[in-house]
Amino acid sequence: MEPQNSDRREPRRRPTYTIRRIKPSDFSEVAAILAKSMKDDDLYTAVFPRREEHYDISLDGFLRLTKERYWTPGCVMYVAVTAPDGDNCSHIEKIVGHASWKRTGTSPAAQIWTSENEGGWNGLQLSLCRTQDSLARYFQPNKTIVEKPPPSPQFDDNFPSSIFPELWYLATLAVDPEYRGQGIDKLLAQRGIHHAVEENVPLGLESSARGRKLYDKMGFKLFKTTVIGEMAVPVMVWEPPRPSVETEKAREWQGMNGTTQIYTRYP
Template structure:
């Protein structure tokens, strides 16, 4: 397996992987209640999300692909996309700004995709989604690492279920850890239930909770990873 930068031609594969990997995720089970009837609508959600984040300033999109000799790689088929990670560099430092540079073409693509997504949501075109539940969930969201001005945020991490437990997730996390170590800033993320052990195994600690609603029974913990020698510098959510 190896990592490489994603290309627009990869998004069909990453969207399909997302449907398989997140089908039973507690958040999508709550918001996309009609996904069994409209699975293609859930897939289209991921496809639109990946396109937008690929073109948006400050985002870094990597995919994991198979090599010759890997289990599940068939001779002559070419590389197979088996996972992806989407990172966002947040902050106003000169280091952050270097990651946030954007070409005029990318800005145009981002603007058009944002407009398309706005219209898509306006007409409630995603038939797999309960928009009222989504609004309830997002309207009660707590602050998202607002106390940490400079950081890498892992926005999405996904591995094809058929290729899980092979260290692919850890390999993709390592890229961000190397960058954060160089830049002396932390990594933040929100985790699903299924992924928590992966992050803890890779040195992340619980920072707080982004969402917690007794009525919804949804708990999404915030995790943080800190560069060597800076452990504990960023405290816990809500500390002064």
């Protein structure tokens, strides 16, 4: 009988992550991840070439952007966080990634998402965010740019409502550089795909060179090429699979019976 090796160690477990909705207490961490992640992003570099020289300005801009999106009707924001390892009761959650989606359209499903951020208090918060942003831009000129950047294509230029009356649009996806290569970006993108399949609407995004490989693997297709600054940027679309005959019949039955809430949702 061989003696037991007292120095034998358990194999190190691969860290796991989970996705949840963003909270106001997450704003600072999310802004820091955006600022770090965009340091080597080709699109961001083209527009803000001096971002590393003025990191504090970049960080402050991302913080204002995160707050404004949080209060904007139709914006749906998620964070990727470290999950507890087994029975580790002392686990401290760490945010390692972020995705910001925008749901457009006039369908009942779109209106459900839009109604989340409607109302007096939300409207007031959004107005305050936009006022703060305007004041910051006036009193603190953006030193991360060399000259005034050329106007970027608007959302409607890339995703015209005549072609995409209903859409889930991925405005931002960022992963902490220290946690790249662990599938976190895919987890964040899959959350949007879940909603798109559930509501039977397409997804749209403008891809950086770094993200193109992931989106190709996930089934996104090139819709068109736009230009930001002097850079050609792929505009990509993901189409949900065609629903089965049984699914279509179920939806018709629900409509005939007056059921309007036919979508389930992640919290």
